Structure formats: C-alpha cells, structure tokens
Amino acid sequence: MSGNTQAGLVLGQEIGAEELAPAPVRRRAYGFSAGKWLLPVYCTLALAFLLVPIVYTIVFSFNDSVKTNIAWRGFTLDNWLNVCSEPGVCEAFGNSLLIGVTSTTIATVLGTMIALALVRYRFRFRAATNLLLFLPMATPEVVIGAGLAAQFLSAGIAKGLGTIIVAHAMFCLSFVVVTVKARVASLDPALEDAGRDLYGSSSQVFWRITFPLLLPGILAAALLSFSLSFDDFIITYFNSGSVNTFPTFIYTAATRGIPAEANVIASAVFLLAIAIVLIGQLSAQARRKRLAR
Amino acid sequence: MARGLFAESGADLELVGVRKEFPGFTAVEQLDLTIAAGTFFALLGPSGCGKTTTLRLVAGLEEPTAGRILIGGADVTDTKPFRRPVNTVFQSYALFPHMSVLENVAFGLRRRGIGDPLGKAHTALQLVELDHLAERKPAQLSGGQQQRVALARAVVNRPALLLLDEPLGALDLKLRRQMQLELKNIQTEVGLTFVHVTHDQEEAMTMADTVAVMNKGRIEQIGAPEELYELPRTSFVANFLGQSNLFAGEVVESGDATIGVQAAGRRILVPTERAQRRSGSVTVGVRPEKLLLLTEEPAATAGINVLGPGRVTDVSFSGVSTQYLVEVPGVGTIIVFAQNLVFGPVVERGAEVWVSWRVEHGFGLSDAPVSSIAQAHEALVGGAEA
Numbered sequence: 001m002s003g004n005t006q007a008g009l010v011l012g013q014e015i016g017a018e019e020l021a022p023a024p025v026r027r028r029a030y031g032f033s034a035g036k037w038l039l040p041v042y043c044t045l046a047l048a049f050l051l052v053p054i055v056y057t058i059v060f061s062f063n064d065s066v067k068t069n070i071a072w073r074g075f076t077l078d079n080w081l082n083v084c085s086e087p088g089v090c091e092a093f094g095n096s097l098l099i100g101v102t103s104t105t106i107a108t109v110l111g112t113m114i115a116l117a118l119v120r121y122r123f124r125f126r127a128a129t130n131l132l133l134f135l136p137m138a139t140p141e142v143v144i145g146a147g148l149a150a151q152f153l154s155a156g157i158a159k160g161l162g163t164i165i166v167a168h169a170m171f172c173l174s175f176v177v178v179t180v181k182a183r184v185a186s187l188d189p190a191l192e193d194a195g196r197d198l199y200g201s202s203s204q205v206f207w208r209i210t211f212p213l214l215l216p217g218i219l220a221a222a223l224l225s226f227s228l229s230f231d232d233f234i235i236t237y238f239n240s241g242s243v244n245t246f247p248t249f250i251y252t253a254a255t256r257g258i259p260a261e262a263n264v265i266a267s268a269v270f271l272l273a274i275a276i277v278l279i280g281q282l283s284a285q286a287r288r289k290r291l292a293r
Numbered sequence: 294m295a296r297g298l299f300a301e302s303g304a305d306l307e308l309v310g311v312r313k314e315f316p317g318f319t320a321v322e323q324l325d326l327t328i329a330a331g332t333f334f335a336l337l338g339p340s341g342c343g344k345t346t347t348l349r350l351v352a353g354l355e356e357p358t359a360g361r362i363l364i365g366g367a368d369v370t371d372t373k374p375f376r377r378p379v380n381t382v383f384q385s386y387a388l389f390p391h392m393s394v395l396e397n398v399a400f401g402l403r404r405r406g407i408g409d410p411l412g413k414a415h416t417a418l419q420l421v422e423l424d425h426l427a428e429r430k431p432a433q434l435s436g437g438q439q440q441r442v443a444l445a446r447a448v449v450n451r452p453a454l455l456l457l458d459e460p461l462g463a464l465d466l467k468l469r470r471q472m473q474l475e476l477k478n479i480q481t482e483v484g485l486t487f488v489h490v491t492h493d494q495e496e497a498m499t500m501a502d503t504v505a506v507m508n509k510g511r512i513e514q515i516g517a518p519e520e521l522y523e524l525p526r527t528s529f530v531a532n533f534l535g536q537s538n539l540f541a542g543e544v545v546e547s548g549d550a551t552i553g554v555q556a557a558g559r560r561i562l563v564p565t566e567r568a569q570r571r572s573g574s575v576t577v578g579v580r581p582e583k584l585l586l587l588t589e590e591p592a593a594t595a596g597i598n599v600l601g602p603g604r605v606t607d608v609s610f611s612g613v614s615t616q617y618l619v620e621v622p623g624v625g626t627i628i629v630f631a632q633n634l635v636f637g638p639v640v641e642r643g644a645e646v647w648v649s650w651r652v653e654h655g656f657g658l659s660d661a662p663v664s665s666i667a668q669a670h671e672a673l674v675g676g677a678e679a
C-alpha cells in the first residue's frame with residue numbers, strides 16, 4: 001500500500017535534512033565533541049532501522065524452511081530455483097503485475113490529458129476539478145476502499161481483477177495529474193508556437209514537441225503509479241473478491257506462515273528496483289561527463 | 294502553402310482595420326498597414342503597446358477580433374499558422390531542447406516535405422556560421438549562437454515574410470550590434486520581407502528601411518528613420534525616438550514660410566511646412582543636438598531662434614558629446630547635446646547661458662499641447678534622471 005512508500009519518503013527526507021543542516025556550522029573540534037559523534041551514530045541507527053527488515057527478508061529467502069519461515073534452518077537455493085512451487089505465490093505476483101500495468105496505463109493516459117487541459121485551458125469547473133483531484137490523495141484509503149466496495153455491490157458488479165484495476169486507476173490518476181501538471185507548467189508555450197509556425201499540424205506538434213518534452217514527467221508519473229498500485233493493500237482488499245494480489249496473498253499467508261518463495265519474489269523486486277536506479281544514476285553520470293568534455 | 298515548394302520571393306503584407314481584444318483589454322486598437330515586399334520593416338514601441346500581438350496576428354498564433362490580414366495579396370485571416378508562408382524568430386528563441394541544432398533547423402523543411410532537409414539545414418547553418426555545431430543540443434550553445442540557430446531555422450524555409458520578435462533583446466550590447474549587421478546582411482542576401490518588433494529605437498533606426506512607431510495599440514507615425522527623427526508629428530514620437538525639447542504656446546503669427554509661437558516671453562519661429570497645426574495652442578520642438586549654447590546674448594538674427602538667459606543645472610560628459618541641462622525661467626529644462634570638439638565641457642554648472650537654433654530645425658506637433666507639456670516634462674525629468 002502507499003502508506004509504506006510515504007513513510008519511507010518521510011524518513012528519507014528527515015535524514016536528508018539532518019545531513020544537510022550541520023554543514024554550514026562546521027567548526028574545528030578540539031577534544032571531545034558530542035556533535036562530532038551524534039550525527040554519524042544517529043544516521044547509522046536510522047539506516048539500520050530502515051534496512052533491517054529488508055535484509056531479514058533477503059536472508060530468509062535462502063532459508064531451508066518447512067511450513068513456516070520464522071526460524072533459520074539452513075542455507076538453500078531451492079526457493080530461488082523453484083519460486084512457483086508454492087501454490088499461489090506466482091499467481092498472486094502475476095495478478096499484481098497485470099493490475100499494475102493495466103491501471104498505470106489507464107491512469108497515465110487519462111492523467112496526462114487532464115494535466116494538459118488543467119494547465120493550458122481556462123474552462124468552467126477548472127478550479128473544482130483541481131480540488132476534486134486532490135481528494136483521493138487526502139481521503140484515508142480505508143474510506144475509499146469501503147466506498148468503492150459499496151458502490152460495486154450496489155451496482156451489482158462482481159469483484160475481481162476488473163474491480164481492482166478500476167479502483168487502482170482511480171487513485172493513481174490523482175498522482176499522475178499532479179506529477180505531469182508540474183511538467184506541463186514548466187513547458188515554454190513558445191515551443192509549441194514555434195512548432196505551429198514551422199508548418200507542424202496540431203498532431204505533429206503534439207507528438208514531435210509536446211510529448212517528447214513531457215515524457216520524463218509522464219514516465220515518472222507512470223513509475224509512481226505502478227509502485228502505488230503494486231503494493232496497495234487496503235483498497236485492493238476491499239475490492240478483490242477471490243482474486244489474490246501479492247500483498248493480499250502475503251497478508252493471508254502470514255496467519256499460517258509466509259512461504260519463503262514470497263521472500264524470494266519480494267527480494268527480487270527490491271534488487272531489480274535498486275539495479276534500475278543504479279543504472280539510471282550511472283548513465284546520467286556518464287552523460288554529464290561526456291557533456292563536460 | 295503548397296507542400297514541397299518554397300516561396301518565390303518576399304511578399305507584401307497588408308493589415309486592414311485589424312483589431313485585437315483580449316478579455317479585459319484591447320491590445321491592438323486599429324491597424325491599417327502595408328509593408329512592401331523585400332523591405333526591412335520595424336515596429337517600434339514601448340512594452341505593452343501591442344507590437345508583439347501584431348506579430349502574433351500575422352503569424353496566425355492569435356486571431357484578430359476584426360479586420361483582415363493579407364500576405365502577397367491573399368487573405369490569410371482564417372488560415373492556420375502552419376499553412377501561412379510566414380516564419381517567426383521568437384524572443385525566447387524557442388529552440389526545441391530535445392533536438393540537435395541540425396534537427397531544429399530541418400524541422401520546418403521536414404514538415405513541408407521538402408527534399409534534402411539535412412543538406413538545406415547545413416547550408417542555412419553555414420549562413421549563420423554555426424555548421425560546426427550542428428550536432429549539439431541548443432542548451433550547449435551560448436545566447437548569441439542560439440539566436441543565430443533560431444534565425445537559421447526560420448530563414449531556411451524561405452518564408453515570404455520573416456517575423457522577428459525582439460530577437461536581440463537578450464544579447465549584450467556588443468553582440469547585439471554585431472547581430473544587427475548580420476541580420477541586415479542576411480536580409481539583403483535572401484531578399485525576404487522582414488518585420489522586426491523592438492523597443493530599442495537605435496536598433497530600429499539602424500536596421501529598418503521603414504519604421505512604424507506604435508503606442509497604445511495604434512500606429513503613431515510611419516516613415517523612414519531619418520524622417521521620423523527629424524520631423525516627428527506627435528509628442529510621443531518626439532520623445533520615444535531620441536529626446537526632444539518641447540515648448541507649448543499660442544500661434545501669434547502665421548505666414549507662408551514660418552509660424553510664430555509665443556512661449557516664455559519669446560517668439561519661436563517654426564517653418565510652416567514642418568508644423569502640423571498652424572493656429573491656436575500648439576507644441577513646437579527641437580532636437581537637443583541642434584541647439585547651440587552661448588555664454589552671451591546674441592544679437593537678433595533672421596532665421597535664428599533664441600531662448601534665455603538660463604542657468605546650467607547639470608553637465609554630464611559622455612565621450613562623444615556632453616549633455617547640458619539648462620533651466621530657463623518660464624520654459625523649464627532644456628537639454629543641449631554639444632559635440633566635444635575641444636577637450637571637456639565648455640561651460641560650468643551655474644553659468645548663465647542662452648540657447649539658439651536655426652528656424653528650419655524646429656518642428657510643430659499635432660497633439661493637444663496640454664498633454665504634451667506633461668509628457669514633455671516627464672520625459673525631460675526622466676531623461677535627466679536616467
């Protein structure tokens with residue numbers, strides 16, 4: 001669910017602020033100085049606090065477990081080699097991927113169009129639309145989840161993959177609009193004027209100028225939206241019916257012991273995300289070096 | 294414009310009764326204007342006078358509230374911007390940041406399906422001497438280089454009409470002078486009709502064949518730069534284009550050759566043909582560099598106007614010339630520019646002086662004198678402070 005992500009973000013910001021704040025007042029310290037030790041200790045503790053659950057998850061993905069995966073019984077690669085042997089794990093993971101990709105696509109396309117309309121045009125109910133888009137972000141997820149479930153019930157729609165996708169697209173939409181809107185606002189309208197002036201028709205101007213320039217914002221929105229959808233639990237739980245996503249599978253499995261295969265998938269997703277970030281950072285660094293020359 | 298074809302040459306631009314209203318204000322009041330093919334035309338005015346809106350109307354980026362726009366005799370009022378034979382060099386250059394310099398220049402050619410777009414783009418870049426930077430992104434270029442790319446991107450399309458929206462505004466003075474000359478050269482070379490919008494009067498006068506001075510959504514006066522400078526018709530033109538000394542008074546004699554205006558107890562003569570109004574209350578003026586500073590009262594001579602005595606209140610040396618401010622009782626502050634023919638200023642602050650000028654250098658304005666006194670005073674005081 002998005003609560004995890006948000007908590008992580010908030011902690012990250014706190015650490016960032018703590019690291020930055022003392023820099024301007026750095027003085028030469030003679031003898032014992034509390035300030036000299038306090039910050040590294042605090043940072044180490046905060047990082048450990050963040051990393052211990054992740055390290056635990058990764059380590060126990062190699063546990064030779066039987067039924068429960070709580071006590072360490074020895075190292076094995078079986079869990080990694082036969083991920084799908086445990087019933088339900090891979091199906092839930094596949095469902096989560098399908099829901100994430102579909103709802104992200106819907107939310108990104110709709111959200112980009114809404115963001116363009118909100119920034120570029122003055123129309124009736126523009127301010128109201130802006131306000132309404134903030135509501136899903138401000139409303140507790142339990143309320144949204146329960147409200148949607150009630151609506152699906154009264155409309156007679158059977159819960160399943162469809163209802164989860166609709167629910168996810170709905171709450172992701174707000175995040176996409178906010179992210180893309182910032183990008184649209186920073187786009188110089190003269191660029192599109194120049195495109196029209198240089199014999200580009202409306203669709204040519206959009207696909208050759210507007211879209212490529214908005215792409216970084218749209219990609220960021222899509223990634224955010226996918227990660228929100230992928231680990232959403234509360235809203236999904238209310239609207240999933242008999243379908244399991246990865247988070248709801250782990251939640252139900254937790255009562256009788258989470259299978260080590262779930263650890264494998266969680267670790268794999270984590271490592272993949274870290275790898276993507278690292279590759280992005282390294283290629284950006286290489287590009288900067290190339291430009292500096 | 295037909296696909297795959299260049300415009301044969303520059304085209305006439307004609308604006309007929311063009312008016313543009315935005316919610317809450319009118320940017321262009323009423324514009325009737327004809328610009329002949331192949332000329333370098335400058336629209337000069339202070340910010341907010343409607344000159345950029347006029348340009349956007351011609352490019353098709355705004356739609357006029359009323360009036361017609363004709364290019365080369367064809368009515369393009371309802372034509373979409375991408376179908377008009379017009380290209381614009383934007384104030385912010387508006388280079389596409391995600392494309393290389395070469396792709397930026399080739400953009401218009403590709404959209405119109407013209408053969409060998411990259412080859413033609415290279416040729417256009419050679420014209421502005423930037424072909425060696427063709428593979429760079431716009432962000433890697435300096436301001437002057439970006440400006441030249443923007444120019445190449447517009448010129449490469451051989452538009453019938455090239456619009457320039459203060460493209461030199463962001464450049465430093467030296468680079469601006471250099472670009473002014475280059476622009477003028479390119480215009481002569483390619484023979485296009487250039488419409489250049491600027492608030493820089495010097496830029497307009499050096500570059501343009503014809504200058505139109507715009508104020509509050511209207512054109513105040515159109516003419517060759519020399520004509521506008523030497524014979525302004527309104528106090529706005531007299532003060533916006535360089536500086537002027539303006540005097541308000543009553544016409545007391547009206548002859549075939551000159552009219553006499555009573556101002557500050559003196560009679561100022563202005564040639565009748567250079568006066569817009571020949572009776573009643575009028576405003577007459579003279580340019581500061583036409584004035585002569587005298588330390589003793591001259592004998593009355595035919596063909597010479599004299600004001601004074603007055604006191605020199607300020608002397609500022611500016612290299613080529615020195616600017617004196619002379620306070621004449623009943624008239625106000627008079628600006629005098631004197632060439633530095635000898636070393637340093639010729640009179641000190643506080644000196645008693647007379648100013649004189651030849652009658653044929655004076656001009657008479659068409660404005661109601663009351664407003665022009667206020668404006669003239671404002672301009673004089675403002676000019677002194679600046």
